[in-house]
Amino acid sequence: MPPPFPGSLHSSFRALSFSMPVFIIRRLMQSVLVLCFMSLLVFVGVYAIGNPVDILINPQADQADIERAIAALGLDKPLWEQYLIFLKQALLGDLGKSFAYNIPAIQLILERMPATLELALAATGMAVLLGIPLGLWAGLAPDSWAGKLIMTGSILGFSLPTFWVGLMLIMVFAVELGWLPSNGRGPTTEFLGVAVSFLSWEGIRHLILPATNLALFKLSLIIRLTRAGTREALLQDYVKFARAKGLSNARVVGVHVLKNIMIPIVTVIGLEFGSVIAFAIVTESIFAWPGMGKLIIDSINVLDRPVIVAYLLIIVSLFILINLTVDIIYSLLDPRVRISEARG
Amino acid sequence: MASTIQTATACILRGFALFAACGVLSVHAAELRIGLAADVTSLDPHFLNVAPNNNAAWHVFDALVHVDANVRIVPGLAVSWRAIDPTTWEFKLRKGVKFHDGSDFTAEDVIFSLERPATLTASPGPFTGFVKPIIAKKIVDPWTIRFKTDAPYAMLPYDLNSIFIVSKKAATGASTEDFNSGRAAVGTGPYKFVRFARGDRIELARNDAYWGEKSAWNKVTLRILPADTTRIAALLAGDVDAIENIPTADLTRLKADANLRLEQKVSWRTLFLHMDQYRDQPPHLSDKSGKPLAKNPFKDARVRLAVSKAINRRAIVERVMEGYAIAAGNLVSPPVFGHVDALKPETYEPEAAKKLLAEAGYPDGFALTLHAPNDRYVNDDQVAQAVAQMLARVGIQAKIETMPASVYFGKARAGEFSFALLGWGSFSGDLALRALVATPNAEKGYGAWNWGRYSNPKVDTLLEQGFATLVENKREALAREAATLALKEVPVILLHHQLASWAMKKNIAYSPRTDEYTFAHHFRPQ
Numbered sequence: 001m002p003p004p005f006p007g008s009l010h011s012s013f014r015a016l017s018f019s020m021p022v023f024i025i026r027r028l029m030q031s032v033l034v035l036c037f038m039s040l041l042v043f044v045g046v047y048a049i050g051n052p053v054d055i056l057i058n059p060q061a062d063q064a065d066i067e068r069a070i071a072a073l074g075l076d077k078p079l080w081e082q083y084l085i086f087l088k089q090a091l092l093g094d095l096g097k098s099f100a101y102n103i104p105a106i107q108l109i110l111e112r113m114p115a116t117l118e119l120a121l122a123a124t125g126m127a128v129l130l131g132i133p134l135g136l137w138a139g140l141a142p143d144s145w146a147g148k149l150i151m152t153g154s155i156l157g158f159s160l161p162t163f164w165v166g167l168m169l170i171m172v173f174a175v176e177l178g179w180l181p182s183n184g185r186g187p188t189t190e191f192l193g194v195a196v197s198f199l200s201w202e203g204i205r206h207l208i209l210p211a212t213n214l215a216l217f218k219l220s221l222i223i224r225l226t227r228a229g230t231r232e233a234l235l236q237d238y239v240k241f242a243r244a245k246g247l248s249n250a251r252v253v254g255v256h257v258l259k260n261i262m263i264p265i266v267t268v269i270g271l272e273f274g275s276v277i278a279f280a281i282v283t284e285s286i287f288a289w290p291g292m293g294k295l296i297i298d299s300i301n302v303l304d305r306p307v308i309v310a311y312l313l314i315i316v317s318l319f320i321l322i323n324l325t326v327d328i329i330y331s332l333l334d335p336r337v338r339i340s341e342a343r344g
Numbered sequence: 345m346a347s348t349i350q351t352a353t354a355c356i357l358r359g360f361a362l363f364a365a366c367g368v369l370s371v372h373a374a375e376l377r378i379g380l381a382a383d384v385t386s387l388d389p390h391f392l393n394v395a396p397n398n399n400a401a402w403h404v405f406d407a408l409v410h411v412d413a414n415v416r417i418v419p420g421l422a423v424s425w426r427a428i429d430p431t432t433w434e435f436k437l438r439k440g441v442k443f444h445d446g447s448d449f450t451a452e453d454v455i456f457s458l459e460r461p462a463t464l465t466a467s468p469g470p471f472t473g474f475v476k477p478i479i480a481k482k483i484v485d486p487w488t489i490r491f492k493t494d495a496p497y498a499m500l501p502y503d504l505n506s507i508f509i510v511s512k513k514a515a516t517g518a519s520t521e522d523f524n525s526g527r528a529a530v531g532t533g534p535y536k537f538v539r540f541a542r543g544d545r546i547e548l549a550r551n552d553a554y555w556g557e558k559s560a561w562n563k564v565t566l567r568i569l570p571a572d573t574t575r576i577a578a579l580l581a582g583d584v585d586a587i588e589n590i591p592t593a594d595l596t597r598l599k600a601d602a603n604l605r606l607e608q609k610v611s612w613r614t615l616f617l618h619m620d621q622y623r624d625q626p627p628h629l630s631d632k633s634g635k636p637l638a639k640n641p642f643k644d645a646r647v648r649l650a651v652s653k654a655i656n657r658r659a660i661v662e663r664v665m666e667g668y669a670i671a672a673g674n675l676v677s678p679p680v681f682g683h684v685d686a687l688k689p690e691t692y693e694p695e696a697a698k699k700l701l702a703e704a705g706y707p708d709g710f711a712l713t714l715h716a717p718n719d720r721y722v723n724d725d726q727v728a729q730a731v732a733q734m735l736a737r738v739g740i741q742a743k744i745e746t747m748p749a750s751v752y753f754g755k756a757r758a759g760e761f762s763f764a765l766l767g768w769g770s771f772s773g774d775l776a777l778r779a780l781v782a783t784p785n786a787e788k789g790y791g792a793w794n795w796g797r798y799s800n801p802k803v804d805t806l807l808e809q810g811f812a813t814l815v816e817n818k819r820e821a822l823a824r825e826a827a828t829l830a831l832k833e834v835p836v837i838l839l840h841h842q843l844a845s846w847a848m849k850k851n852i853a854y855s856p857r858t859d860e861y862t863f864a865h866h867f868r869p870q
Contacts, residue, residue, distance in 0.1 A: 050754025056469035058393040059768065059779065062789030065473045072465045099468045100385040100392065101542070102520040112543065167573055174581040182581040183574050184567065185544065288569045288578075290544040298383055298570075301719075303750050 024324070031320045038316050039090070042309045043083050051075045052099045052303040073099060086309070095313070096306030100299070105310035109292055113314075114194045115185055116291030119283065120276045122198065122207055123214035128269060131219045135226025136253065142231065150223060157220030162279060166213040166286040173209060181206050183288035210287040214280060218272050225268060229261030236260075263333055270326030274319045376561040376852075376864055379569040379578050381589035387540050388523040389508035389531075390461045393469045398506075399861050400566060403548055404444075405508035405531035408435060408454065409501045413857045413866075414679035415612055415771040417501055421449065421509055421532065427814040430496040435504075437487045441555045443511045444536045451483040456512035474503040496812035498819050502772060534559050534865040544568060548864070559865040566864070579604070579847055586848035588862040592666040592723060598847045609856035610670055610677045611844040612769035614776075615721060617714070617731070617837040619648060620762035622797035628713035629762050632741055641710055642762070642796070648834035649690075650700035654738040655731060656692040661840055664726045669840040674827060675768065675776040677841040679858050682773020682823035687831055689838065697738045709739025715756070716765035718746035722842050728765055731839070756795055764795060767842075771859065774810045774823040781835040782807055798835035 186203030197203030281293030784791030
């Protein structure tokens with residue numbers, strides 16, 4: 001049974017109008033529950049490990065100083081009391097001040113977020129813009145040397161560990177060849193109120209290696225997905241029918257095949273975007289990229305609880321938003337999903 | 345006409361010559377980029393007492409008392425100090441010092457800086473401990489201050505080394521953000537604040553009006569590169585000019601590189617093992633079949649000596665630390681005040697160790713668990729493994745449990761370990777003894793890190809006397825006596841002193857420091 005083509009815009013909007021708001025509200029309510037649960041988990045977890053005073057206190061300090069520091073941070077209160085204080089302040093939008101940095105945790109994370117998002121978006125962009133054409137090529141000509149080379153490359157891409165690949169990239173391109181900088185983020189400029197580095201050539205030079213390192217895994221994934229989807233789509237009746245109709249190869253592949261294989265790819269890209277942000281921790285550490293990932297690792301090492309909680313809450317919210325967006329796009333792409341939602 | 349042209353030409357030529365000469369005579373416009381090994385969380389010098397923050401603060405701020413490369417105190421913003429009576433210290437301040445904003449440094453700034461740490465209550469590592477002994481301050485004149493303590497206290501100059509002097513005008517009511525943005529980061533130090541990009545870098549510019557030796561660099565960038573491989577790659581690629589904290593595995597390779605220079609010095613950090621000496625049935629200590637022992641073996645000095653003799657410190661230094669350590673016979677490193685040269689590292693005598701264990705009633709040895717952090721000291725988990733293997737050879741079955749420092753210190757302070765690794769850096773032997781082997785006394789502040797609770801009242805008395813002895817050489821004699829007395833009974837198992845290392849381009853040199861600080865102003869072009 002051939003899949004129907006996405007319907008006209010008019011019917012799309014009509015279907016959206018009464019299922020979408022309900023859908024979104026239901027999702028948001030679930031999200032709030034998830035966030036509460038998440039914060040409780042982190043609280044209990046960090047409490048079970050210890051307190052930052054033991055790690056950060058001056059060695060010359062005596063017992064009285066240590067007790068005083070613990071009390072000043074509110075860490076001597078019982079766990080349930082600490083959690084309730086946190087909830088009360090969180091509802092007012094205050095997620096606490098970092099113990100190590102002494103500035104609001106949210107501010108700390110939000111000021112580093114543009115760096116991580118820039119890296120993640122660059123990596124995703126690289127993976128998509130390279131992955132889909134390469135995957136299509138491999139799918140259209142699977143037995144050619146190019147197709148086989150692409151597939152072998154993709155195996156290497158997702159089996160080589162990110163950490164090692166990053167170090168190799170630095171050793172080859174920065175130390176030996178000296179073409180690119182070995183670490184750090186380039187000079188930033190203001191763009192729509194956010195500091196970005198890709199608007200200058202120096203910034204792009206700093207972005208290339210870390211973005212490549214982060215993109216590798218996803219690139220391989222997209223290549224393989226696209227190839228599999230292409231192989232399957234090419235065998236479908238509607239492709240034969242379109243060719244019989246006399247459509248050019250470019251139109252058959254570029255319009256019909258591509259549109260139909262996009263659904264699983266979009267789903268994976270959306271889900272993977274969250275994990276790209278998560279994996280950015282390793283790339284950020286190796287390339288000294290001043291993003292959120294490095295911040296969370298350092299905060300865990302000193303048990304800076306406000307930052308850990310705030311970071312995880314923000315990340316969970318991001319994941320929820322991404323999943324919501326993917327579901328909406330999904331329903332726009334595939335009318336079957338829309339119709340079933342409208343009915344039920 | 346011709347003579348006018350001649351004169352004009354001569355003038356122009358002379359002008360050019362002068363211009364060229366000025367160019368040669370002007371100070372070299374040199375830039376230095378350093379790769380630091382740990383993140384600087386804040387540029388507020390009174391907020392959090394951790395080495396990376398203090399390292400950065402030393403570039404912008406000074407203290408009354410400075411410390412030289414051998415961790416001996418030297419004059420800073422105070423040119424001299426003396427005890428005018430047993431409970432009063434008088435400090436004479438340096439005249440003519442200016443803050444970065446041009447204002448004068450006076451006693452008012454000192455008083456303000458000493459009172460500021462107490463106002464920063466939300467700190468997990470405050471500086472308040474250093475100003476606690478001062479019960480009264482008096483400004484005698486703009487360049488003389490008197491501090492009163494409630495009992496004779498010899499360590500005041502040392503404590504004042506830890507309090508940075510900020511400008512009262514700029515820092516009144518300032519928050520941490522004000523320091524990070526530079527508004528309040530006005531000090532008297534060799535560099536002025538330019539920019540602080542959190543987690544990334546600190547940019548500084550030379551203070552041409554500095555009272556001390558002017559730095560060779562007019563622009564300094566402190567890059568924050570905590571990952572070891574990243575830091576080394578940055579040096580090899582030329583993105584930074586110098587780095588600190590090189591892992592022992594990479595030192596040999598960097599030493600062999602013809603384009604790089606390596607500087608090393610014994611660090612003040614000493615590694616040792618605490619042994620539980622207060623509980624009858626300490627946790628993780630049993631006989632070889634797992635049954636608890638009748639009494640605590642560590643309470644017997646012979647067992648402690650046996651454990652010390654069982655450890656081959658030379659092997660640890662040569663194999664585990666790859667030669668980059670010095671076996672320890674003292675709690676403090678050789679250059680440090682109170683070091684006793686006569687106390688040598690315990691010799692490796694496994695047979696004697698077995699005999700001592702048999703004498704003490706453990707012919708078949710016993711079993712224990714060695715706890716250690718795995719991300720805090722250089723090669724800490726490998727050192728733990730080596731020690732465990734060495735103990736096994738004399739019949740003590742040792743299991744190892746390592747964990748991240750964030751988990752380790754909380755558990756250690758809660759008394760969950762009976763044989764635990766600790767590293768300690770101190771600029772005075774008696775301070776180390778007070779924290780590590782003095783009888784724990786919360787009131788007096790003694791033994792805060794004496795996890796094993798070794799107790800020798802004679803040592804405590806000597807330390808008390810020492811801290812009240814205001815004459816330095818008498819105090820050193822007391823410190824040495826206390827160290828000799830305590831270490832004779834093996835209160836802790838001393839292992840080794842670490843080595844601090846710096847790697848840099850061949851054309852610059854650094855005066856290495858025992859306190860492991862990396863100061864841009866101590867780098868010199870060659």
